Amino acid sequence: MRYSTLVSFPKDFFWGGSTSAYQVEGAWNEDGKGPSVIDMRASYPEGTTDFKVASDHYHRYKEDVKMFAEMGLKAYRFSIAWTRIIPDGDGEINQKGIEFYHSLIDELRRYDIEPIVTMYHFDLPHALQVKGGWSNRGTVDAFERYAEVLFKEYGQKVNYWLTINEQNMMILHGSALGTLDPNLENPKKELYQQNHHMLVAQAKAMTLCHQMLPEAKIGPAPNIALIYPASPKPEDVLAAANYNAIRNWLYLDMAVFGRYNNLAWAYMKEKDILPVIEEGDMDILKSAKPDFIAFNYYTSQTVEASKGDGNDEFARGGDQHLKSGEDGVYKGGNNPFLSKNAFGWEIDPVGFRSTMREIYDRYQLPLIITENGLGAFDKLEEDGSIQDDYRIDYLEKHIEQIKWAITDGVEVFGYCPWSAIDLISTHQGCSKRYGFIYVNRDEFDLKDLKRIRKKSSYWYETLIQQNGDNIGK
Ligand code: BGP
Numbered sequence: 001m002r003y004s005t006l007v008s009f010p011k012d013f014f015w016g017g018s019t020s021a022y023q024v025e026g027a028w029n030e031d032g033k034g035p036s037v038i039d040m041r042a043s044y045p046e047g048t049t050d051f052k053v054a055s056d057h058y059h060r061y062k063e064d065v066k067m068f069a070e071m072g073l074k075a076y077r078f079s080i081a082w083t084r085i086i087p088d089g090d091g092e093i094n095q096k097g098i099e100f101y102h103s104l105i106d107e108l109r110r111y112d113i114e115p116i117v118t119m120y121h122f123d124l125p126h127a128l129q130v131k132g133g134w135s136n137r138g139t140v141d142a143f144e145r146y147a148e149v150l151f152k153e154y155g156q157k158v159n160y161w162l163t164i165n166e167q168n169m170m171i172l173h174g175s176a177l178g179t180l181d182p183n184l185e186n187p188k189k190e191l192y193q194q195n196h197h198m199l200v201a202q203a204k205a206m207t208l209c210h211q212m213l214p215e216a217k218i219g220p221a222p223n224i225a226l227i228y229p230a231s232p233k234p235e236d237v238l239a240a241a242n243y244n245a246i247r248n249w250l251y252l253d254m255a256v257f258g259r260y261n262n263l264a265w266a267y268m269k270e271k272d273i274l275p276v277i278e279e280g281d282m283d284i285l286k287s288a289k290p291d292f293i294a295f296n297y298y299t300s301q302t303v304e305a306s307k308g309d310g311n312d313e314f315a316r317g318g319d320q321h322l323k324s325g326e327d328g329v330y331k332g333g334n335n336p337f338l339s340k341n342a343f344g345w346e347i348d349p350v351g352f353r354s355t356m357r358e359i360y361d362r363y364q365l366p367l368i369i370t371e372n373g374l375g376a377f378d379k380l381e382e383d384g385s386i387q388d389d390y391r392i393d394y395l396e397k398h399i400e401q402i403k404w405a406i407t408d409g410v411e412v413f414g415y416c417p418w419s420a421i422d423l424i425s426t427h428q429g430c431s432k433r434y435g436f437i438y439v440n441r442d443e444f445d446l447k448d449l450k451r452i453r454k455k456s457s458y459w460y461e462t463l464i465q466q467n468g469d470n471i472g473k
Contacts, residue, residue, distance in 0.1 A: 007407040009468040014114060014413060015460075016075030017068060017420025017436060018371050020121035020165065022051050024423040025081065027058035031096035034087025036123035037133070041178045048429030049443045055423050056449050061104050063451060064421055067437055069111035071457050072464040076113050077370050077416040078104070079121035079165065082146055089125030090142035098153055105157045116294075116370070116416065117158050118221060119150060119205065121165040122179050122426075133181055134194035137278070143201040147208055155213045162221040162294050162370065163202040168251045169223050171195050176321035176427045189273040196275035199254050203288035206255075210289075217291035220255040221370050224248050224295040226355045228302040230333050235305035239330035242267065243303050246329070249362070252293065256363045258286030267329060292413070293359060296371030297398075300351035302335040317344015321427055343375055343432065347394060353401035353408070360410040367411065372398055373418035375425060375432040378454065386438050386454035395456065399463070400472045421451070436460055 022028075022038045028051060029035070044050055057064055068076055082089065084097030108115050120143070128139050150161075166177075171191050174180025184190045202220060209218040227243045229236035245263035253261040259282075268274045301324065306312050312325035314332025317340065325332035338346040356367060374394040378386050395417060402412055422435035429443050436457035440450040463471065 001408065003404075003407050006403045006472045009403065009406065010413065011467070013467065014075035014116070014368065014415070015073060015464040015468075016077055016114075016116065016414055016416035017071075017073055018077040018416040018418045019057070019420050019423055020079040020118065020123075021081035021084075022054070022121070022123045023426070024055045024078075024419075024421065025058040026052060026054040026056045028052045030058065031084070031100070032087060032094040033081065033097060034083040034089070034094075035126040036081065036083045037126055037129050037181075038123050038178050039083075040126045040129075042182070045427055045429070047443060048427070048431075049424060051424055053441075053446055055421060055439045055441075057421070058100065060449070060451070062107055064437070065104070065107045065111065065113070067451060067453065068108075068113060068420060071436060071453070071461045073113055073420070074464070075116050075414055075416060076108055076420060077116040077118065077162070079118035079123075080150060081123055082120055083123065083125045085149055086125070086142075086146055088127035090128065090138070090145060093149060101154065102157075105154060109157065114160065115158050116160040116162065116368075116414070117150075117154070118162040118165050118370075119147060120163070122170065122177050124179065129181060134197050135184075135190050137197060140197050140201045140204065144204045144208065147205040148212070151209055151212045151216075155216060159216055161209055161216060161218040163205050163218065164198055165221050165370075166223045166296060167195070167198050167202070167220070168247060170198075172247065172324070173322055176319075178427070188271065192268055192273045193275045196277065196281070199251075200281055200284055202255065203258070203285045206288040206290055207284070219290040219292040219294050219365075219368075220251065221294040221296065222248070222251045223297070223371075224252070224355055224359060225297055225300050226351055226358055228300060228335060228351070230302050230304035230335075233305070236303070239303050239305045243301070243324070243330045252359065252363060254285060255288075255290050256293070256365065258282070258288065270328075290365065292366040292368060293363060294368045294370040295355075295359065296418070297352050297355055297369060298372060299345045300335065300338070300348040300355070301346075302333050303330040304333055306331050319344065341374055341394075342377060343428065345375075347374075349397040349401045352398050353405045356402070356405040356410050356412065357408055360405075365411075366413050368414040368416070369402070369412070370416050371418040372415070373434045375428070375434050377431055378433045378438060380438060380440065380452070384452060386452060388454045388456045391454070391456045392459045395460070396471065399468060403468065403472045
């Protein structure tokens with residue numbers, strides 16, 4: 001639908017920025033922090049750094065938060081490292097870790113920046129992984145206890161909680177994220193059991209949050225992107241519905257309605273990967289209610305009917321870690337109407353609007369975008385500037401689509417692009433940069449880790465001052 005005028009962003013809209021603990025903090029083994037599955041990764045893709053120092057945010061958070069304030073950020077979405085709080089996942093509490101996040105949150109509050117806290121962003125404690133990770137039902141209890149510690153410690157300072165970042169990507173692309181245990185014998189069956197356990201853990205955390213902190217709000221944070229059929233061919237349309245169910249709705253139907261999506265269930269049944277559901281699980285899942293939906297969006301995907309000829313899998317941008325497509329379910333493919341970024345990810349702002357409309361139509365809950373952004377090889381110019389006009393272009397087009405979605409009647413209360421500051425990509429090193437703020441380091445040369453605001457940060461600052469009024473004009 002086209003409109004003669006677009007509705008303005010709400011006055012108290014959360015213009016933010018986003019990071020995650022293991023990608024930005026560094027200090028991987030300091031002040032009592034235990035190792036996570038990310039720290040214990042056996043190898044990294046060739047030519048890319050590990051996460052030991054990252055952007056050294058742990059030591060420089062004051063300087064970073066000051067820069068966020070200069071940019072005018074209204075919100076900062078970050079994650080707490082479970083292994084700083086409880087180094088082995090379910091044992092002793094580490095006071096130094098507790099203090100770090102108190103200091104970070106206090107610093108944000110000093111500048112009126114709303115903390116939006118992800119409880120768990122890929123970095124499961126290694127000690128829990130050794131005991132079976134999410135395959136072990138005990139991890140559900142460990143997460144509930146961890147949640148209780150967080151709510152007790154930070155509940156008076158944090159109003160917005162996100163449970164688990166991109167649970168769907170951990171299930172679908174765990175090998176790329178470093179979250180898939182390479183020793184799993186039957187990965188798919190295990191993964192869907194893990195998925196069930198994570199869903200129960202999330203439900204328990206949401207219920208606990210409402211009991212302990214009646215004023216606080218909590219929601220899931222999957223990666224949601226509408227799947228297109230490659231053509232109007234009815235079989236392609238069915239294939240898109242299959243993948244939408246497996247990739248997107250499985251996670252949100254459960255978080256919001258407390259039931260398994262029927263197509264996703266039929267898929268798991270056919271593949272013989274149905275999870276074991278313990279007595280009482282469905283009651284736990286049904287009684288938990290999110291207050292909002294947070295989601296990450298980078299790109300859309302296009303699929304067609306499965307050919308079943310062994311060639312259904314498609315590697316996005318040639319990236320073997322990000323394959324999708326499955327015999328008898330759907331075949332992955334390209335969308336000829338979209339351009340691509342330097343890493344082969346399709347750029348689709350209009351798909352972003354469609355995704356917001358679809359989520360809101362299905363669930364009728366307020367939305368916040370907790371990740372969206374452009375990975376690029378930024379260049380530090382001789383004059384010390386970073387001219388990331390391509391990022392401005394990407395963000396502007398996506399923000400405009402939020403405005404269209406708001407005009408469509410979708411309730412959106414915040415936008416936290418990835419990333420507030422440069423950090424280490426999940427599997428493509430630190431040369432793939434996303435930040436508004438440049439961090440002066442290379443893959444293997446830490447240099448001085450100096451912070452430099454990129455051109456996009458000044459552009460975003462102006463946009464925030466104008467509350468997005470000039471967008472879409
Ligand atoms: C999401 C993750 C982030 C982040 C982002 C960009 O899946 O939640 O942690 O890394 O994607 O992806 P990448 O780093 O692979 O470019």
